[in-house]
Amino acid sequence: MTCWQIILIGWLCYAIGYNLALIRKPPRSKKITPPSRGWGNRTSVLIIGATGGTGRQLVEQALEQGHQVTAFVRKPAKLKIDHPKLRVVKGDVLDYTSVEAAMQGQSAVLSALGHKRFFWPTKILSRGTGNILRAMKACRVPRLICESSLGVGNAVGRLGLPATFFFVPLILPFYLWDRVRQETLIGSNIGIDWVLVRPPVLTNRARQGKYRHGFNVGNYIWPRRISRADVADFMLSQLNDDAYVGTAPGVCY
Numbered sequence: 115m116t117c118w119q120i121i122l123i124g125w126l127c128y129a130i131g132y133n134l135a136l137i138r139k140p141p142r143s144k145k146i147t148p149p150s151r152g153w154g155n156r157t158s159v160l161i162i163g164a165t166g167g168t169g170r171q172l173v174e175q176a177l178e179q180g181h182q183v184t185a186f187v188r189k190p191a192k193l194k195i196d197h198p199k200l201r202v203v204k205g206d207v208l209d210y211t212s213v214e215a216a217m218q219g220q221s222a223v224l225s226a227l228g229h230k231r232f233f234w235p236t237k238i239l240s241r242g243t244g245n246i247l248r249a250m251k252a253c254r255v256p257r258l259i260c261e262s263s264l265g266v267g268n269a270v271g272r273l274g275l276p277a278t279f280f281f282v283p284l285i286l287p288f289y290l291w292d293r294v295r296q297e298t299l300i301g302s303n304i305g306i307d308w309v310l311v312r313p314p315v316l317t318n319r320a321r322q323g324k325y326r327h328g329f330n331v332g333n334y335i336w337p338r339r340i341s342r343a344d345v346a347d348f349m350l351s352q353l354n355d356d357a358y359v360g361t362a363p364g365v366c367y
Contacts, residue, residue, distance in 0.1 A: 129283040136294055138267040140329070141301035141310060143360020157221040157353060158182040160255075162207060162246060165192040167316065168261055169226035171346035173200065175321075176224070179350065186216045207242035210249065217249040222257040222353055226346075235288045240295035247303055258300065258308040259352045261345065264332045264364050266294050269312055272332025272364065277315070297362065309352045310362035313345045314338040321347055322367075331364035338366040 159176055163169040164185035170193070176183045177197045187193055190202045205212030207227060217223075223246060229238050243260070250258060265273040265282055273282065282290060300308050314332055321343035332338055348365045352358060 129279045132283045132287060133270050133278055136266050136290060137270045138294060140268040141297055141362045156180045158219060160184045160186060160216055160220040160223045162186050163226040163228055166226050166228055167342040168345050171343045172224050172226055172349060175346050175350055184216055207245060210245045213245045214249040214252055217253040217255055220255045223250060223255060224349055225260040232285055232289050237292055239292045240299055243296045243299050250306055256307055258306055259349045260300060260310055262297055262310045262312050263293055264312045264314045266290050267297055267362060269332060269364055271334045273314055274333055274337035275335055276337055307359045309358045311349050312362055312364040313340050314366045317341045323347060325365055325367055327363050327365040329363060331366045340366045
């Protein structure tokens, strides 16, 4: 057996083992009372991660739909959106005090929290989400729509073979491990109506408004894609749709 064959076998064992470690049972809400909403078709929403790709789309589309938007960002100058119904709040999701201050008076939270610290262990997603959930309970905000990802939990492998055996174990092992912690935190909460939205590979294409969603989207062989604009479209639709409350639907073309 050559050196390259040994390396290949070792890598395959690592990739398979890592993906198996990401598997979890499908998240299900522990809330036993029906979801409740009192805000109608327009509401006050807090958008976490508003300067990211999906977050910016959430801000623009929420304003188009007539919502009152609070954009929670670390660097307000990066947002570059001006609108009478937009309030930009500077803060850090790891700082609970700033999260709670932004949470006051909100009806729902849309989280597109993410980062690019791929190559070392972090808990930005899980710690930040812990602060969001704590502030939601303190301020009695009832609904969280959170962007997650295919490739974790019961959607392991649905990013396609290239991602499953190369991109995920090489580039995203720490990132997706924290994504699992984030999903676990959200799924274990009682008293909050939550939806975990799991997209595949994200693009910057324009919104189409046509995509598939549910619990069997994605593909074990071929990579799937969806634009950030369409992910934002689906996330906003969950403000007034209870079909996926307490679950983790995938969304892709």
